[in-house]
Amino acid sequence: MSFKINSYEDYKKQYQQSVENPEQFWSTIANTFSWRKKWDTVLKWNFDEPNIKWFVNGKLNITENCLDRHLATRGNQTAIVWEPNNPNDDTIKLTYHQLHQKVCEFANVLKNNGAKKGDRICLYMPMVPELAIAVLACARIGAIHSVVFAGFSAKALADRINDSACTLILCSDEAFRGAKTIPIKNVVDEALKNCPSISKNIVLKRTGAKVEMINNRDVWWHDEVKKVNSECVAEEMDSEDELFILYTSGSTGQPKGVVHTTGGYMVYTNYTFQNVFQYNTGDIFWCTADIGWITGHSYIIYGPLLAGATTVMFEGVPTWPDAGRFWEVVDKHQVNIFYTAPTAIRALMACDIDFVNKHQLSSLKVLGTVGEPINIEAWEWYHKNIGKTNCPIVDTWWQTETGGIMISSLAGITPSKPTFATLPLPGIQPCLVDAAGNEITENNVEGNLCIKFPWPSMLRTTYGDHNRCKQNYFSTYKGKYFTGDGCKRDENGMYRITGRVDDVINVSGHRIGTAEVENALDENHLVIESAVVGYPHDIKGQGIYAYVICAKEVNEQELRKELLEHITQHIGAFAKPDKIQLVSGLPKTRSGKIMRRILRKIAEGDTSNLGDTSTLLDPEIVKEIKNNAL
Numbered sequence: 001m002s003f004k005i006n007s008y009e010d011y012k013k014q015y016q017q018s019v020e021n022p023e024q025f026w027s028t029i030a031n032t033f034s035w036r037k038k039w040d041t042v043l044k045w046n047f048d049e050p051n052i053k054w055f056v057n058g059k060l061n062i063t064e065n066c067l068d069r070h071l072a073t074r075g076n077q078t079a080i081v082w083e084p085n086n087p088n089d090d091t092i093k094l095t096y097h098q099l100h101q102k103v104c105e106f107a108n109v110l111k112n113n114g115a116k117k118g119d120r121i122c123l124y125m126p127m128v129p130e131l132a133i134a135v136l137a138c139a140r141i142g143a144i145h146s147v148v149f150a151g152f153s154a155k156a157l158a159d160r161i162n163d164s165a166c167t168l169i170l171c172s173d174e175a176f177r178g179a180k181t182i183p184i185k186n187v188v189d190e191a192l193k194n195c196p197s198i199s200k201n202i203v204l205k206r207t208g209a210k211v212e213m214i215n216n217r218d219v220w221w222h223d224e225v226k227k228v229n230s231e232c233v234a235e236e237m238d239s240e241d242e243l244f245i246l247y248t249s250g251s252t253g254q255p256k257g258v259v260h261t262t263g264g265y266m267v268y269t270n271y272t273f274q275n276v277f278q279y280n281t282g283d284i285f286w287c288t289a290d291i292g293w294i295t296g297h298s299y300i301i302y303g304p305l306l307a308g309a310t311t312v313m314f315e316g317v318p319t320w321p322d323a324g325r326f327w328e329v330v331d332k333h334q335v336n337i338f339y340t341a342p343t344a345i346r347a348l349m350a351c352d353i354d355f356v357n358k359h360q361l362s363s364l365k366v367l368g369t370v371g372e373p374i375n376i377e378a379w380e381w382y383h384k385n386i387g388k389t390n391c392p393i394v395d396t397w398w399q400t401e402t403g404g405i406m407i408s409s410l411a412g413i414t415p416s417k418p419t420f421a422t423l424p425l426p427g428i429q430p431c432l433v434d435a436a437g438n439e440i441t442e443n444n445v446e447g448n449l450c451i452k453f454p455w456p457s458m459l460r461t462t463y464g465d466h467n468r469c470k471q472n473y474f475s476t477y478k479g480k481y482f483t484g485d486g487c488k489r490d491e492n493g494m495y496r497i498t499g500r501v502d503d504v505i506n507v508s509g510h511r512i513g514t515a516e517v518e519n520a521l522d523e524n525h526l527v528i529e530s531a532v533v534g535y536p537h538d539i540k541g542q543g544i545y546a547y548v549i550c551a552k553e554v555n556e557q558e559l560r561k562e563l564l565e566h567i568t569q570h571i572g573a574f575a576k577p578d579k580i581q582l583v584s585g586l587p588k589t590r591s592g593k594i595m596r597r598i599l600r601k602i603a604e605g606d607t608s609n610l611g612d613t614s615t616l617l618d619p620e621i622v623k624e625i626k627n628n629a630l
């Protein structure tokens with residue numbers, strides 16, 4: 001492809017072009033895709049409203065770019081390799097022809113069940129090929145997919161369905177996850193008690209467990225597929241038509257539905273996929289994320305398929321049946337590019353090295369990480385034991401809101417530096433700002449990370465509440481997109497993301513708002529008030545520390561059990577606090593604001609300097625909390 005960067009010099013040249021003439025830069029790249037009608041204007045934007053439009057009035061369907069345009073050249077090449085949870089079960093391989101056929105077929109199922117362009121469709125499914133098929137089928141007919149990670153509780157699922165008034169839901173009977181099965185359909189049934197907008201639930205048989213099917217609402221996937229043919233002309237979409245909604249946590253309130261649109265997202269995910277990973281035709285690419293998160297959207301489905309790559313989809317977990325599972329899959333499918341999260345690396349590092357050494361890993365060429373800062377020990381272990389010291393590691397910084405990778409080295413092309421995401425991709429103009437909101441222009445500094453100029457796959461709004469988008473991302477620093485991350489820039493202009501500077505925590509790569517956990521805790525009848533903060537955790541990156549004021553005398557053991565169960569019900573098991581400390585009060589300012597800075601320090605075990613506590617409503621409470629810290 002013409003936009004492939006193949007040297008450091010080339011990177012510098014492309015970067016400069018992308019800043020000097022962004023419109024020309026991106027239109028050259030966009031021209032390599034298949035459009036029904038080209039755009040009139042490349043970019044219209046302002047960051048105040050915000051209002052961002054890329055490839056204005058362009059018409060296309062993203063699935064024609066992911067599928068149809070590959071049929072003539074690589075129809076018989078494998079598009080998706082699916083590795084099941086249980087290593088003894090069969091792998092499934094779908095060629096581009098087969099995937100195209102299945103997507104068209106399921107698009108017809110969606111239409112038969114009343115779905116049409118602009119409808120929101122919720123997907124609550126295990127990591128099976130049908131999930132990727134269904135995502136693409138939504139895009140084929142112009143319906144907006146909203147994938148909800150299948151670890152969320154019924155309540156969290158219902159909130160997400162209701163926020164965007166989804167009309168259809170797709171689920172399975174159950175899911176396999178390591179040695180466990182997860183009762184997907186039961187969770188959906190529970191959620192749908194409170195979701196009046198849903199008219200149909202299409203249920204995939206995965207484990208074969210007996211589930212209750214509700215008349216006029218629930219239909220079986222396999223029955224529906226039998227009723228349709230596999231001809232489906234793709235719906236013509238505007239470049240700025242919504243492609244998907246993906247809910248993510250912010251520092252306040254309920255999760256927000258980040259909205260991505262069609263043309264820009266397509267161009268950027270493909271561009272970054274090819275350049276960051278230095279993808280070459282024929283490479284086997286494996287991203288271990290779940291499709292329920294942005295990484296799965298952009299680098300299991302869209303980025304690789306747009307590039308005509310072979311993408312691996314894995315249903316299981318890294319540690320079952322044993323801690324060698326990832327490496328077994330790498331050898332089995334001869335994976336060339338492997339992309340995972342630091343938390344998985346740290347978990348596997350803690351296991352016997354024989355689980356790694358049993359496997360060859362000789363197919364690997366490039367390694368990637370994403371989702372949280374990688375510590376030097378994990379970086380070195382990954383480099384030495386998995387990459388055998390000859391695979392470049394790309395540490396890719398980005399977010400649900402950015403749609404694609406923003407700051408990263410390009411594998412083997414641009415310089416890398418352990419624990420640094422390094423340099424911005426062409427088209428990305430990062431800047432650091434100080435506490436007063438001024439841009440810091442020199443190097444060897446630290447500040448809050450912002451982006452100064454639009455890029456094609458940036459979020460356009462938060463579903464149903466544009467003002468929230470404006471407040472969250474575009475109001476803190478005028479004229480800039482604020483990421484919520486703190487960041488260092490070294491003497492050579494390389495970036496190192498240090499973590500969130502807002503009340504968002506990152507637990508095993510899962511993004512969780514402390515306010516969300518607090519709201520859930522506060523709803524429990526035993527809790528009067530709570531405060532939640534993150535603290536450093538060896539494996540998870542951050543753990544959740546909850547301070548709880550109880551309504552009555554309770555047995556601590558029982559309270560803990562009750563609250564963990566409560567969080568599992570309200571959010572999902574991944575948001576369970578690691579530590580719960582009973583307190584008689586919380587450190588508050590005279591205006592009633594909780595002093596989280598103090599609680600964070602105590603949770604981190606750093607109580608030597610808690611700063612000025614004299615302005616607190618009740619300074620004594622700090623002593624009590626400190627003395628009883630867990």
Ligand code: PRX
Binds near residue numbers: 506
């Ligand atoms: O804090 C940053 C961290 O993950 C946040 C975004 O989370 P989410 O929207 O769930 O998307 C995760 C996958 C793209 C960021 O604000 N983060 C992501 N990648 C990195 C990272 N922190 C440090 N280094 C990274 N490579």
